[in-house]
Amino acid sequence: MSRALQPDEELVELDAEAVRTWCARSLDALGREREEIDAINVYPVADGDTGTNLYLTAEAAHQAVEAVFAASSPDTAETVRAMAHGALLGARGNSGTILAQLLRGMAAVLAEGRDGDHLARALAEASSAARRAVAHPVEGTILTVAAAAARGCAGGGTLVEVAARAHEAAGSALAATPGQLDVLGRAGVVDAGGRGLVAVLGALLETVGGRAPELPRTSRDAVRLPADARPAPDGPCEGDAGPAYEVIYLLEAEDAAVELLRARLDALGDSLVVVGGDGLWNVHVHVDDAGAAVEAGVEAGRPHRIRVTHFAAETAAGARAAGRGERAQRAVVAVVPGEGLAGLCAEAGATTVRSRPGEPPAGDELVEAIRRAHAREVVLLPNDTDLRGAAAAAAERARAEGIRVALIPTRAAVQGIAALAVHEPDRRFDEDVVAMTAAAGATRYAELAVAERQSFTSAGVCQAGDVLGLIEGDVAVIGKDLTETARTVLDRMLSAGGELVTLVVADDTPPGLAPDLERHVRRGYLAVDTTTYHAGAGAPPLLIGVE
DSSP: OOOOOOTTOOOSSOOHHHHHHHHHHHHHHHHHHHHHHHHTOOSSOOOSOHHHHHHHHHHHHHHHHHHHHHHSOOOHHHHHHHHHHHHHHHOOHHHHHHHHHHHHHHHHHHTTOOSHHHHHHHHHHHHHHHHHHBSSOOTTSHHHHHHHHHHHTTTOOOHHHHHHHHHHHHHHHHHHGGGTOHHHHHHTOOOHHHHHHHHHHHHHHHHHHSSOOOOOHHHHHHHSOOGGGSOOTTSOOGGGGSOSEEEEEEEEOOHHHHHHHHHHHHHHEEEEEEEEETTEEEEEEEESOHHHHHHHHHHHSEEEEEEEEEHHHHHHHHHIIIIISOOOOEEEEEEESSHHHHHHHHHTTEEEEEOBTTBOOOHHHHHHHHHHTOOSEEEEEOOSGGGHHHHHHHHHHHHHTTOEEEEOOOOSHHHHHHHHHTOOTTSOHHHHHHHHHHHHHTOEEEEEEEOSSOEEETTEEEOTTOEEEEETTEEEEEESOHHHHHHHHHHHHHTTOOSEEEEEEETTSOTTHHHHHHHHHHHHOTTOEEEEEEEETTSOSEEEEEO
């Protein structure tokens, strides 16, 4: 993170550290205002998630920038490209997808120059790129706010002057959106996506100018509605008569194929946004036939990370989260190596049992953990092939005590993480177990270990001190260097495909290992993202999961 500016101190150029700070402050700003933005989300669908989608998109951009800084000392061009690429990979929802394209448009210009004139040009290119990405642009939306920001700083100036004029113009345009879009006027709110963009531009102004900006009063008053004036998530809106599903996916495809895809998806539904370039695209559309939208992507290229959301189900889930439905009394019990993973799983709501090298937990420990969870329904994740027998026995003992227990035969911690990531306590128990089992089963796993003695393995003879790469429990690679062996294991696993790599590193693992592997994946596998967790002490040097 760059140093904080002193009062009245201003940046002359937007260097790499400033871009990094801007990403972090944008994430903080959207985090603070996420609930408020969700509450005023009525267009194009009143599903109350625009703030959350913008936050998740900004989080993906921030993580990508941090990964670049962890691996090297990047310049401005590399940093802004990482920011844009991360947002593209992690874009959520209509507004998040448009924000990703805005950042991509800015990155193309900021890679060439870092002063105020280049920032003004970057904002203009961002607005144009975002508008081109939307099949049918509508005024009174984030596109209108972006265009106003670009016009406001036309002509350039110092970095702070440009950022200040862009922010002020965006705020004024935001305040005018209820008069441009009927659904906003009827609800008495400003556009939610535009509100998020103003927060991002405010973070930019704070970064280069050293002071937190304020919205123009008309815009601020329009946003902060009293609770009884806000639209209900399931209230009437233009989106109620619209398509039933939101479909989002990443797509590897050539430009010509994408143009044909745009035409096909435009005929299938609405709210079509296709962003990206250079062979990788993020596709967002609202349709009644989700299968047809996915098929169109398959015909155009190779779709990844396909997400289909049923708007009615999403609204019902939001109602339950707000406390309007009964919550099932369910818990997850997970066996994990290392203190860090135990903390991670505990934060996700799981009751954890520590597993130490050579000391797997006994059946009594598992039964006690199930009791400690204090739930009528328990999902048990052993995360170790050797624990399957003990876990099955513990589940039977708990069932005899009247607890409903489902044992998912996870064989590694990364499979348990994948299962926990899709756990939803509000689902029916059987549906939750099926989803968690599918997620675990779709995760291939590997582990790096150091040989303690000479021995025969499925990959040949290893010597004491050799690095062993085990894939699905079998030694597949024998090497001398931890990083080189890890790269080889990753390449073998990704040769069969994959969309997400999970790295779990122990305390005594060399600090540069995870950043090196993240960089290796970024360079060699265009549509594959990485997530890194720290296992803490008492875990294998490296665990790898590929989904």
